[in-house]
Amino acid sequence: MIINTQSLVLLLLCLTGLVVACSSPQPNTQLQDKHPSQGDLGVKPLMCSDCHDAQDQAFSWEQFNHTAFFPTQHRLQANQHQQLCSMCHQRNFCSDCHATRVELKPSLKNQSETFRQMPHRGDYLSRHRIDARIDPTSCFRCHGNPQTAKNCVKCHG
Amino acid sequence: MHTCCGSYSRLLLRTIYAQALVLAIFSFSFAADFNVTSETLFRSFERDTKSGSDELVLPGYEYLKLDVDRITNQSLSFHAYGWVRHDFSDSSYYPEESDGELIYAYLEYAGPKHNQSLRLGRQHVFSGVANDALDGLSFTSDLGDLFSVSAYGGLPVGLADTAGQSGDVLWGGRLAHHYRSFYNIGLSYQKVDNDDSAVTSKVGIDSAFLLPMNVGLYGNSVRNMETEGWAEHVYWLHLLVGNFSIRPYYEMFEYDDYFDAGALSGGPFASLAHSGETLDSLGLDLSWQQSPDWTFGAKAKSYSYEVNETSNFLSLSATWSGDYLTRVGGELGKMKGDAADNDYLLVRLFFYLDHLADKLWVDFVSGDGLYTGYDQEIYGQDYAYFASLGAGKTFIDDALQIKLSADYSKDPYFDNDLRSMLTVTCRFGAGQ
Numbered sequence: 001m002i003i004n005t006q007s008l009v010l011l012l013l014c015l016t017g018l019v020v021a022c023s024s025p026q027p028n029t030q031l032q033d034k035h036p037s038q039g040d041l042g043v044k045p046l047m048c049s050d051c052h053d054a055q056d057q058a059f060s061w062e063q064f065n066h067t068a069f070f071p072t073q074h075r076l077q078a079n080q081h082q083q084l085c086s087m088c089h090q091r092n093f094c095s096d097c098h099a100t101r102v103e104l105k106p107s108l109k110n111q112s113e114t115f116r117q118m119p120h121r122g123d124y125l126s127r128h129r130i131d132a133r134i135d136p137t138s139c140f141r142c143h144g145n146p147q148t149a150k151n152c153v154k155c156h157g
Numbered sequence: 158m159h160t161c162c163g164s165y166s167r168l169l170l171r172t173i174y175a176q177a178l179v180l181a182i183f184s185f186s187f188a189a190d191f192n193v194t195s196e197t198l199f200r201s202f203e204r205d206t207k208s209g210s211d212e213l214v215l216p217g218y219e220y221l222k223l224d225v226d227r228i229t230n231q232s233l234s235f236h237a238y239g240w241v242r243h244d245f246s247d248s249s250y251y252p253e254e255s256d257g258e259l260i261y262a263y264l265e266y267a268g269p270k271h272n273q274s275l276r277l278g279r280q281h282v283f284s285g286v287a288n289d290a291l292d293g294l295s296f297t298s299d300l301g302d303l304f305s306v307s308a309y310g311g312l313p314v315g316l317a318d319t320a321g322q323s324g325d326v327l328w329g330g331r332l333a334h335h336y337r338s339f340y341n342i343g344l345s346y347q348k349v350d351n352d353d354s355a356v357t358s359k360v361g362i363d364s365a366f367l368l369p370m371n372v373g374l375y376g377n378s379v380r381n382m383e384t385e386g387w388a389e390h391v392y393w394l395h396l397l398v399g400n401f402s403i404r405p406y407y408e409m410f411e412y413d414d415y416f417d418a419g420a421l422s423g424g425p426f427a428s429l430a431h432s433g434e435t436l437d438s439l440g441l442d443l444s445w446q447q448s449p450d451w452t453f454g455a456k457a458k459s460y461s462y463e464v465n466e467t468s469n470f471l472s473l474s475a476t477w478s479g480d481y482l483t484r485v486g487g488e489l490g491k492m493k494g495d496a497a498d499n500d501y502l503l504v505r506l507f508f509y510l511d512h513l514a515d516k517l518w519v520d521f522v523s524g525d526g527l528y529t530g531y532d533q534e535i536y537g538q539d540y541a542y543f544a545s546l547g548a549g550k551t552f553i554d555d556a557l558q559i560k561l562s563a564d565y566s567k568d569p570y571f572d573n574d575l576r577s578m579l580t581v582t583c584r585f586g587a588g589q
Binding site for chain 2: 148
């Protein structure tokens with residue numbers, strides 16, 4: 001009966017959320033669906049703080065700057081501000097790198113997009129032995145369940 | 158020849174078709190916006206398989222994405238994405254000739270206020286300690302200006318193969334407190350049951366603080382509630398000084414708590430959960446926007462352990478950005494430590510020349526080259542080369558795009574491996 005108690009807790013959480021959210025008399029801080037200046041984006045490296053005032057009260061913008069290290073370091077930003085990502089990114093954009101089973105690694109599925117910073121470029125079968133020995137923690141975030149490790153078990157049993 | 162086509166992928170195909178049909182009906186009857194993107198990939202390469210050597214393998218992939226917006230009104234939408242693969246050759250390279258996966262398929266209600274959203278169906282949830290696909294329900298909302306909440310629950314897609322999906326449950330949520338840009342603190346919880354035996358339960362804290370001088374302090378900590386130990390602490394500063402983005406960080410992982418996920422952590426990570434290992438890392442990421450055209454990056458990281466031998470990694474990169482997506486760049490990386498079998502040198506050079514239509518017949522050409530040198534041989538070889546060339550052209554106002562690429566590699570696993578890939582992307586839609 002464990003499922004029932006849990007679903008109940010979940011349902012209650014959702015309902016409480018809805019009730020509190022709908023009844024609280026706060027100003028509407030709803031984000032827009034689409035980022036307004038789509039046309040300018042992707043032309044040069046994307047620094048939010050070039051257009052958005054760093055002192056602006058709503059966000060500390062520089063944390064979203066798409067710097068050289070953003071493609072591997074967006075963990076917290078994605079968790080805390082996910083709706084912001086979808087203002088510019090299509091829903092399946094994240095799935096090339098974050099999905100339960102995709103078979104093709106991101107740099108293979110999008111092979112001609114050489115300007116992107118994708119993990120596992122080139123011969124990763126050899127290099128992964130070293131990377132994984134040195135720091136297996138990041139691997140576990142993307143390959144940590146039986147489905148996401150499906151292609152690994154042919155060698156790892 | 159098509160007899161071993163798995164019932165799984167047939168089911169998937171049927172699901173996608175059924176959805177397409179439902180959506181078509183939806184979009185006609187409610188005047189919704191309807192968008193479809195189809196990406197078809199044809200690859201070719203040679204492999205040694207059980208039935209012979211250098212056998213030609215010809216897999217075709219179809220990635221289908223459906224978005225239906227404004228069903229009945231502004232707030233209701235449906236989104237789906239999945240792939241199927243079929244090997245058109247007679248090779249026995251793949252365990253199953255056809256395969257596929259439904260990556261997401263959910264109905265979303267986006268409320269007009271408080272950034273509310275309710276999703277029902279297969280979806281991927283990122284929420285504090287959660288980074289999982291589930292078949293179920295999720296909900297997010299702001300609670301006034303100072304709080305937001307998210308909650309989710311359902312069947313974990315990642316466990317579908319361990320004793321079936323029926324007894325599995327994944328649920329959790331995140332409560333965040335924030336004040337303007339000054340701080341944002343989230344507390345999250347997740348529990349996964351695999352057939353009634355608790356597999357994981359963990360609590361996480363994610364935090365962001367804006368300090369004076371525009372310095373940001375960020376971090377995550379995760380505690381494993383089953384082993385009752387801290388699995389990770391990752392903290393960093395983010396400074397913007399002129400055109401420099403600077404990110405010093407500290408990371409700590411306790412393997413026995415981090416990798417202990419019961420039946421979840423099979424395969425490659427199984428031995429790590431009882432290794433008694435601790436990893437401490439210090440690092441610095443640097444990004445310098447020298448001008449609108451030039452970006453330079455540097456990354457330095459040191460790894461020290463309880464059991465393993467220490468290592469250090471250093472990399473430098475430079476990228477020139479031209480018009481549109483035009484980029485030319487390179488990267489040099491070196492891993493060096495006390496154990497020689499962990500040492501390697503990595504060199505990458507790439508180019509992507511965009512918007513060539515007035516000069517060439519194609520819209521873009523791209524190239525990529527990678528060299529890795531290993532201090533100790535892997536299967537008798539101490540280097541790996543990889544090179545790739547591509548080109549693409551769009552037609553009919555971006556509704557159709559064709560890309561062709563070929564790559565070559567010579568490495569410890571493959572000797573003179575040549576592969577090619579053709580990608581055809583079609584976009585079509587209706588409505589509005």
